[in-house]
Amino acid sequence: MNASLQDIVFAFLQTYYQRMSKDPSKVSALYSLTAELTHINYQVEFDLGGETLPTIKLTGKENISKFFTRNNKKVSDLKVLIESCDFQTTGANHSSVLILTTGEMFWTGTPTYKFVQSIILTPNPSKNDSFDITNDVVRFIADNLSPYALETIET
Amino acid sequence: MNASLQDIVFAFLQTYYQRMSKDPSKVSALYSLTAELTHINYQVEFDLGGETLPTIKLTGKENISKFFTRNNKKVSDLKVLIESCDFQTTGANHSSVLILTTGEMFWTGTPTYKFVQSIILTPNPSKNDSFDITNDVVRFIADNLSPYALETIET
């Protein structure tokens, strides 16, 4: 990989979030044919008082395309702060990239929601020097601020 | 994969943490020859008042083996609560597994530390039905409880 790994990761994040904001229907073009996506379940009403949001699991570029197109209003309104970004090479002869980001997400009028995301980029066989997303997993993280009540385990 | 994916993931987590607790010097046997590991930097004094812990990046089974052996006291004292566990298939013909866990870690006498971890399990070419860890990334997550002060950007 000529460009440094970090440049590849940074360029990917810019493309990924710009496309969500500018043209959600083009986001699925970033994914491989059999990609797996675990993303925000936009079909469920947001609980603005809660600390986390539900997620939904999709497999395959077609389902992913329907998902982003159907929810394009919320997708284009997504705002993100990335606080940390770790990455490692992976896959056959280390040509793929594992990315782990943490940060906060929000939309117009909502509080921030803490999330972690793991993405795998795999070289696109037909277009060299370009990658497909084969895996994309979002998980929200609760604050869990209230003190831990020891469940009295009924024996 | 005959055993369900969840069973594979659950069995892996049990092996991974049991070995850390019982025999840290055997943990590196779980990793592939060229595995990449980002783990707790045990060489740095823990900041018990802080919200996160520093991490260190290692490449290759040998370095990983030295790391777990050198820090075996702290490694065997590691205690973990896993709050969420997402997983997807990945890699060549979907035979590898991407795991994303979130939870809290602590040691004797320390507070809990919130963490997220991404692990990739890849089939071991020489032992069928068994996997190697090719990627293992830990990242600690700050609470960020104090209100966000808009940095006055000096122009």
Add this chain to the structure above:
Amino acid sequence: KTGPSEISMQLPLFFNTKEEDYSKARSKRHALRLRILQNSSEKEE
């Protein structure tokens, strides 16, 4: 819940610890959090 079959993996999962140890460590974190929030609200007054 994440996986299809619920039998094996019941979250949350404790590894190498008992609930009492976790609860002790968690109350240490809780005390630190309260201090941070009190400091930040004093600054605002």
Add this chain to the structure above:
Amino acid sequence: KTGPSEISMQLPLFFNTKEEDYSKARSKRHALRLRILQNSSEKEE
């Protein structure tokens, strides 16, 4: 810092938002947190 070369990726990174919008959303989260902590300390009294 995570990567070797620092030039491109300066964390934290904002995407599709300005700092003011983030700060507004963050203060909403802060208010929710204060309420949770006050409730839990009332319960303890």
